[in-house]
Amino acid sequence: MAKESVESGLTWEVRANSRPYHKHKQKKSFLCFHWGRYADNLVCSYKYSPLTFLPLTLFEQFQRVANLYFLLMVVLQCVPVISSIPWYITIIPLLSVLSARGLKDLANDLTRRRSDTEINSRPCDVLLSQSFSTMQWKDLFVGDVLRIHKDQVIPADILLLCSSEPHSLCYVETADIDGETNLKYRQALSATHNELTSHPTEEALAAFDGVVLCEEPNNRLYTFRGQLHWRRECLLLDHEHILLRGTVLRNTEFAYGLTIYTGADTKILRNCGKLRVKRTQTEKVFNRLVMGIVLSVLLAALLLAIGSGVFSSWVMSNTGVLSALVVNGNPAYTGFLIFWSYIILLSPAMPIALYITFELIHTVHSLFIGWDMEMYWQPADRPAQARNTSMSEELGQVGYLLSDKTGTLTQNRLLFRQCCIAGEIYGDASVLAEDTEPMDLSWNPFSCGGLFMSATSLVEKLRGQQCPLSRQFLTALALCHTVMAEWKEEAPVYQAASPDEEALVGAARELGWVFLSRTRDFIVVSELGVTRQYQLLALLDFTSQRRCMSVLVREPEGGLKLYCKGADIVILERLQKDCPYQERIERSLELFAQACLRTLCVAVRSVPEASWEQWSKTLAQSAAMATCDRDVLLEKLYDQMERDLQLLGVTAIEDRLQEGVPETIALLKQAGLKVWVLTGDKKETAVNIGYSCKLLDPDTRLLEWHELREILQSPDPGVSFFKARQTELWAVDKGRDGEKTAVVLTGPELAEFDQRPEWGATFMSLAEQCQSVLCCRVTPGQKADIVTLVRKHTSSVTMSIGDGANDVNMIKTAHVGVGIAGVEGGQAVQNADFALSQFRFLQRLLLVHGRWSYRRISLFLRYFLFKTCGFALVHIWFGIFNGCSAQSLYETWFIALYTVFYTATPIMLVAFFEQDVSAESSLKWPELYKSGQRQELSSPLMLSLSLLYAVYASLVLFFIPFGVFYDTAVDYQTMAVTVAMAATFTATIEIVLVTRYWTKFNIASVCVSVVLFFICTRITHNPRLFQKSPQDYLFLGVSDKAFVDPLVWLTALLTAWMAVLPSVTALALNVILTVHDKHKVHSASHQPVELRSKLRRGTSLRRSSYALSQGAGPGRFITSGTCSRSTAPPVDEKMTSNNNPTDSQGQINMKDNSDAPNGTQ
């Protein structure tokens, strides 16, 4: 047996009720050694323990090259022979950086620890020696038998053994896994059900000694392969028997299960992806530049060292005063020491203050995001939150927005808004659902609200028994569905596999046609208070190919009726000839579609007794046939039955979008973002939402997989794509039609990309020309794969937004992850970089905060580069004139204070407050956002230009004073003060040029910085300080003379002006040339709304769909009778008694699901 199982890949062995066995094999680790097989159920996302904190945090921090570099500088400065600057100038900032980062990490880790503890200590009932006792999640082991209560979150992946419901059925909500909120059915094996429910449950469970052999833990959510070996029987297991961690048990008192995968082995955690440290694009470019600077500094130091060696040997050849100063009389050794001295001397070009300030600015930007009133969601008292505080500028560069659907774009609330019966339209969808006048439905005892349609005329007609068509329409709604009714407090509560159906049945209830209960053979409906029992003869279930479903019922009066509902294309082609009102109904279909409503056609047919008898016979025969033939036959049979229909009307359902979604998407599209939707939901739903949230235009051509595949396989994809677009005849405006294409893909189709990696690039280049891409029925892992695909083949910044656990992986994978803080706390938020309460806040987050932040940080980086390099590189030029001796041109105090006091605050305030346009204008002209996507301000070219400018400035800073002071009596210290003054003036003028938004703080800080230069210089030149420590304050008295010397002032002014001249000129030219650009921005925003031609007709506009959950409809549960519950009114009781799964293959078995495209892999 064991061998067999190894061969089939079933190597994961779980023995029920044998704790010691599994405990022995539990995964353990010490340092980097791991052993054991089964993970424990402990979620552990924190990194540090009190012991490991210090070494780990230091290790992590010194992985940053910058920190290591600064440490090297400190070490070098401690060596007296080469120390050109005192050591304390670098070590204090370094220590503060290290401790600040360490504390931040610690705080983050503590939060993580807290949330881990919260999850790990959730209670669950574990069977221990004959009875259930409450334990914490973390104490759970593989092989434990659990009892899950109603509404409890399932703590691990478990095998359902039995439940408190008939036939050991149970319902789970998988919203956290696939985003679908409708309930899913899971059923235990009949063997375990029969054996374990017959005895007192606990004893039977304690005696359960089955062994599960299954596949190793993996991330495939919708498959499971395994066997249960029990009582010498081998029972096959699939995913229908498994309850996944993170799902919620609903409508089931108790479910009993055997733990199979725990903790890190569970499918959802396997789907979570790895936590990776995110670096922003700007940071990456900048880091590369820093590396460049460091390398240039090394090169310059090397050249200067060589120069120094040459100079030393020249000095040695003479008998001058300097010759004795050559260290050890060895020019090469002198050069070696000078090399290090120059590295120290030039290190302020890349000061540590940069990193501190960078961090600080990020933090402030994050605070601004949290403080924004416009992103504060009052109903939940929740402001926006920047969880990752170092990403804000990335928000200004997003090129691809990959969005989840359920809970992100939609509220997942379906409302019955309109209907058209017999050509008459009821309800008005142009009124907001909340604003509809509530109808007086007090006559209906079952009414419990939830109908957002005002149609008193319909109610009058119905109650007045005037219109038989409308009565039939509602009967169809009340009969043709797979909804279950559960009785709670004297009213039916509907459990539907599809939210659409729930909305339809609910609407029928409000209007007086109340679906009361169903058994295998009967459906009980109260029609305006009259209880009628319909015999259910057949249920022709929904599949995504058929796109419709029907019920064949015998009316209490004895007549046979087929009620059918489905997508309009399907129904309209099956109508009887000369169907009344058809034209008017078709027009209403278009109207509903324009209002972005989801439509369904409802039709009826009276079936003659004779044809039914014949049909049912054939059906019974075909049901007994082999699988593949049977499916084809069944399809045909259904086809025979669903014809000559009489059209009753159309229903229109609104899939409620989150507030402001269409506006936001339209704005983001204008801003140049590509919005993709990735959802685990059905294709129909996704496409529909695509239209209703203005992601797709009404005339957008959908490119489906088979077309796309042809294009991808063709030798020249670009041409084929163009041709594919050309086939659309209505595309009059050829220049624009490229944008009017969207790709729709589903999960299994995407899986083909794994086999054909070369398609990725082609696909992305096509997708770039498309309006959008919709990916439906994708697993969390696939969502992440799509993000990776986009990241790999474009240089754009990707952003993922989602709300559920199924989005965690993609949120982690994207450059920027945004979590929507929904009704539930949400794992998405836990893993996101930013948390929002509403999708519409995204526009402000991106267009306002992102844009500003990007601009501010780019300005900051460029200015910082300029001021530090410009100031430090002076030493290279000075080196040429001092024998390359690593002589500093500045007082050491000036080097220390320049970056901290004289130039730090103004740029910091610019990085805090700068606004080129106001928030309102940013939203008004979303085109402004595009400059961030193109990285206009932070491209390597721009940063290199700043660097070049800095080199120029350093040349000016040295050579103008050099020219002035050459061959004069001015001493070194006066020249040092002059150059320092010029450097400060240059930095100040430059910041004045950079600042466009002068708050009082900016003005004050610029003034204070300059004043501070004079004050601090006077202080460090103070005689008293010199007397205290002559070594450190050698410049005493210099500023007394220099600050009153006109020559010094004139030189400094000239130098500063000359240094900033390129910048001033560029600004001036910019002012002169951009006059016209501003007009462009204004005119671009007033583009006239496109008026589309009336050419589009037919199906391209209509969006009629009927979508069920992934996989097949629940019809088989209904027809097999396993779902009927004894909570229904008395009529049911005698029915339930003969409900036995064994005779479920009775005369009218409608098992048609076997061919249902079980799209999930």
Add this chain to the structure above:
Amino acid sequence: MGRTKKMVKEELANRPDNTAFTQQRLPAWQPMLSAGIVIPGFVIIGLAFIGIGVALFVTSQSIQLLELDYTGVEQTSPCFKCSDPNAKNCMCELTFSTDTLFKGPVFFYYGLSNYFQNYRSYGVSKDDDQLSGNLDNFKSPSDTCAPYEYDRNNKPFVPCGAVANSLFNDTFKLYQIVNGAKKVVPLDGKGISWWTDYNIKYRNPAVTPLKNAFNGTVKPLYWSKPAYELDPSDPANNGFINQDFLVWMRRAALPDFRKLYRRITDGDYAEGLPAGNYSLQIAYNYPVLSFEGRKKVVFSNVSWMGGKNEFLGIAYLVIGSLCVVMSVVMLIVYAKFKFPEEE
């Protein structure tokens, strides 16, 4: 009323503050630049620079300057004989004449070129504690003075270090030749150093007589006289506060430099040096040829901007003109962009 307010506050604990700062609505001045501001701005700045440049240039032109190289490289030079490194106590004499009155006060500099006083290890080779009169550092100078810390007998140099050791030791005497006779031009050596250097930075130890402080020490290697005998004529001008020593210790910024030697302010020459012939007697001690250096003396008078400096004035003129030219270019560009139809 107050209660409801409190309730609301409690309920909305996370509500952000609605202040101008948190909402990024701080009142701000956003200067809107336009061509109407930028171009005239450039013109004004350019004109201002040209103005300053003209003033500087004119001032610089009015300054009289006389430079005399006495290195003695050329055989014709009167100091040629002294340029031999083996010559001891060599004296040479330079004659020059002025056609007009050299307006006073005349500053008398000596200049050195290709002399790297800004060499780092040269610059740090001194003991600031010793120079501020700390007797402990007389006995054991700081190791920054290396290699001029101790002599061969392990006696400390005072003052130690390379800077002090290389003190410029040429001396000059200036005579006006009146009717063939030499008339001494009095040179004023007082107050040629910085006030802070003389009064704070350099102090002699509080020992009288000064000589006693130097017991157990030796004079620097290249010095002919110990520090306490630098100026035999004025006992107060000895030790570390000797004016020439102070001037020398204030390091030059660049390899070509001048240092103030004396001022001519006294007696008949307070108004300046009258036209006539002069003779400069030089005690040639300082070797510069070994490192291809040059020595010169410079006579100059000063203005508000210090000594003669043509570079600054010209630089101001160039940059000022550049700004004006640029404004013209901008005007053309602007005209082209503003009225493209008319082009």
